[in-house]
Amino acid sequence: MAFLEIDGLRKRFGTVEILKGIDVELEKGGFLVLVGPSGCGKSTLLNTIAGLENITEGEIRVDGRAINDLHPSKRDIAMVFQSYALYPNMTVAGNISFGMEMRGVPAEERQKAIDKVAKVLQIGHLLQRKPSQLSGGQRQRVAMGRALVRDPKLFLFDEPLSNLDAKLRVDMRIEIKRLHATTGTTIVYVTHDQIEAMTLATKIAVMRDGEVQQFGTPAEIYNNPTNIFVADFMGSPAMNLVPATIGGNGSGLSVVLQRDGREPISLPLAGAPTGLSAFKDKQIIFGVRPEALTDPEGAERNASNIATADCHIEVIEPAGSDTFAVTNLGGKAVVARLRADAKIQPGTITPLAFNLTKAVFFDPATEKRIL
Amino acid sequence: MSAVTSPAREASTGISARTVNRIVIYGLLALFALFYLMPLFVMLVTSFKTMDEIQNGNMLALPQSPTLEPWFKAWGETCVGLTCAGIKGYFWNSIKMVVPAVLISTLLGALNGYVLTKWRFRGHTLVFGLMLFACFIPFQSVLLPMATILGSLGRFGVTLQNSTGFSFGLGNPTVNLVFVHVVYGLGFTTLFFRNYYEAFPTELIKAAQVDGASFFQIFRRIMLPNSMPIFVVTVIYQFTNIWNDFLFASAYAGTGDAMPMTVALNNVVNTSTGVVEYNVNMAAAMIAALPTLLVYVVAGRYFVRGLMAGAVKG
Numbered sequence A: 001m002a003f004l005e006i007d008g009l010r011k012r013f014g015t016v017e018i019l020k021g022i023d024v025e026l027e028k029g030g031f032l033v034l035v036g037p038s039g040c041g042k043s044t045l046l047n048t049i050a051g052l053e054n055i056t057e058g059e060i061r062v063d064g065r066a067i068n069d070l071h072p073s074k075r076d077i078a079m080v081f082q083s084y085a086l087y088p089n090m091t092v093a094g095n096i097s098f099g100m101e102m103r104g105v106p107a108e109e110r111q112k113a114i115d116k117v118a119k120v121l122q123i124g125h126l127l128q129r130k131p132s133q134l135s136g137g138q139r140q141r142v143a144m145g146r147a148l149v150r151d152p153k154l155f156l157f158d159e160p161l162s163n164l165d166a167k168l169r170v171d172m173r174i175e176i177k178r179l180h181a182t183t184g185t186t187i188v189y190v191t192h193d194q195i196e197a198m199t200l201a202t203k204i205a206v207m208r209d210g211e212v213q214q215f216g217t218p219a220e221i222y223n224n225p226t227n228i229f230v231a232d233f234m235g236s237p238a239m240n241l242v243p244a245t246i247g248g249n250g251s252g253l254s255v256v257l258q259r260d261g262r263e264p265i266s267l268p269l270a271g272a273p274t275g276l277s278a279f280k281d282k283q284i285i286f287g288v289r290p291e292a293l294t295d296p297e298g299a300e301r302n303a304s305n306i307a308t309a310d311c312h313i314e315v316i317e318p319a320g321s322d323t324f325a326v327t328n329l330g331g332k333a334v335v336a337r338l339r340a341d342a343k344i345q346p347g348t349i350t351p352l353a354f355n356l357t358k359a360v361f362f363d364p365a366t367e368k369r370i371l
Numbered sequence B: 001m002s003a004v005t006s007p008a009r010e011a012s013t014g015i016s017a018r019t020v021n022r023i024v025i026y027g028l029l030a031l032f033a034l035f036y037l038m039p040l041f042v043m044l045v046t047s048f049k050t051m052d053e054i055q056n057g058n059m060l061a062l063p064q065s066p067t068l069e070p071w072f073k074a075w076g077e078t079c080v081g082l083t084c085a086g087i088k089g090y091f092w093n094s095i096k097m098v099v100p101a102v103l104i105s106t107l108l109g110a111l112n113g114y115v116l117t118k119w120r121f122r123g124h125t126l127v128f129g130l131m132l133f134a135c136f137i138p139f140q141s142v143l144l145p146m147a148t149i150l151g152s153l154g155r156f157g158v159t160l161q162n163s164t165g166f167s168f169g170l171g172n173p174t175v176n177l178v179f180v181h182v183v184y185g186l187g188f189t190t191l192f193f194r195n196y197y198e199a200f201p202t203e204l205i206k207a208a209q210v211d212g213a214s215f216f217q218i219f220r221r222i223m224l225p226n227s228m229p230i231f232v233v234t235v236i237y238q239f240t241n242i243w244n245d246f247l248f249a250s251a252y253a254g255t256g257d258a259m260p261m262t263v264a265l266n267n268v269v270n271t272s273t274g275v276v277e278y279n280v281n282m283a284a285a286m287i288a289a290l291p292t293l294l295v296y297v298v299a300g301r302y303f304v305r306g307l308m309a310g311a312v313k314g
Helices: A042-050 A093-100 A107-121 A136-148 A166-183 A193-202 A218-223 A228-233 A274-279 B002-047 B049-056 B069-076 B088-118 B123-136 B139-164 B173-198 B202-210 B215-226 B228-246 B247-253 B261-269 B279-312
Strands: A004-013 A016-026 A030-037 A056-060 A077-080 A154-160 A184-193 A203-207 A209-216 A238-251 A252-259 A262-269 A281-290 A306-318 A322-329 A332-339 A348-353 A360-361
Touching: A004 B228, A016 A042, A016 A281, A030 A042, A030 A193, A030 B202, A042 A077, A042 A184, A056 A262, A056 A274, A077 A136, A077 B202, A107 A154, A136 A166, A154 B002, A166 A193, A184 A193, A184 B002, A193 A218, A193 B202, A203 A218, A203 A228, A209 A218, A218 A348, A228 A281, A228 A360, A228 B228, A238 A332, A238 B069, A252 A322, A262 A306, A274 B202, A281 B173, A322 A348, A332 B228, A348 B215, B002 B279, B069 B088, B069 B279, B088 B123, B088 B215, B088 B228, B088 B279, B123 B173, B139 B173, B173 B228, B173 B247, B202 B215, B215 B228, B228 B261, B247 B261, B261 B279
Parallel strands: A030 A184, A030 A203, A077 A154, A154 A184
Antiparallel strands: A004 A016, A004 A056, A203 A209, A238 A252, A238 A281, A252 A262, A281 A360, A306 A322, A306 A348, A322 A332
């Protein structure tokens, strides 16, 4: 039995269904990230776990106990809000100890708990300040301190890093990851940033329109997306999704990509998914991540199925650590990720290596993965 | 050459035109300010003059031999109706009526605003709309119904007095006035607080809920300490309105010992016997105006700031 279990959770506002049957589980000490575009219901789902919004159907259990009818303060949870939600009229110490004060914890114990948390987060020198006198990163720490001091069964984070600037966001991300590793707490974390999701999570739930599209480990989500939405949403730069047809010469299958003004590329497939033979001579969506499309010298040595094809390079984007090359296949711009020092010129025709073991195929009608 | 001089000449006429505009604008403003301050000046000057000087001298002239006598007389000796003990008793009547009325209506308004923004229920817009409607009702139209209600409350008070020995203040004119002002102030105070709390971050309330604070704990510990600007605005607004109210005061406490300041002042000025003591009347009027002035001076900067905050966010 998992530590956090969400069973068939539904939420309606009048006739509008916001959450359409969510089933998610998380083991003790796990880090679950709910990720999706805005309006997908991820924050609503977090609020229902916190008890700030009621649910229409289903059950939420923490450590085997159903909590969906309990008041937020009785659920043994702590929450970090997007705006931090620090009480402006109280000092940092007052903010951290407010919850304990409400639960009638004696003053001495409160002081001990404040000192302990202040030490962990290194905010000891800020305790007597008001939130308005803190910087963004310091407020973020205090908000985490307020959550940590409860020592709850479950931590809830609602887009905690989205108000920080880019550099601080990376620092705080590492900080959260370290905190999770050292304290071993169970965390549910909402974000729209797929990099945060990939780096922090032990489990990711990708959501769209109130439904979980895919639930799994970051590697599963990244390498084996179940549909086009997940494939497109996760990863930066996004996966190249190109319309193609499946051709066959003799026994093996091949994927055929159309090109403007030149004959199509045909890439032979070895060990293609069995479902693909049903799509012979039919249209499919061919998905390949930019790092699986590179210059032949930079291609992975031990990949079993690499095919090389000449491509017309339209644009070069040197990003420092890598060079991105844009070509055109099947009427779409396709991004390839090359080594930083790859000798490549825009407007030339250059061979590119397709790592087909990493390629995925989707049915254009259902948008589902062909397995 | 002409090409060089003509723009210069234009510039110089431009400057002079601007100067003329300035003079006209500031002149007009000064004139209006003078016009507006004139009655206050006359009142203040007259209140320090002797009766001889008033009868023989110029209304705008400064007092030849300034005296505080009229102020003392107005405070402690002048006749209000048939009793001649000055207006001091009525001044305290007003204070006793205004302070509870302002505090109760402001606190209830804050509570209403809190519920209407942070604990929304089905039909909250309708409730707010109806409360807003109270702001637009002409008070003359509610005089009679309210008199009937106060009458029944008074009779209920007598019944309570007979059965329990204590009337709970029902039927007391001061309590009646407090009640009336609280009821009719609620529309405005609710409007002020609702608009202020509309922009108040809801995540703070959610955080407090997770922290285990109750409905009233959130109100007292989170909402009220962060409502200082709108609190001051509401207090000033309510204090001025209730202190200056004459209609309800004369209708429900127009006679007797509980008469508020405004009614008493009217009775001082409207005496039909003897010489009209303009200096005493003016001093009494100044005394009647002092508390509202004081409130503005003490809290005025919050008033402007609070109104601005509402304007930007609302």
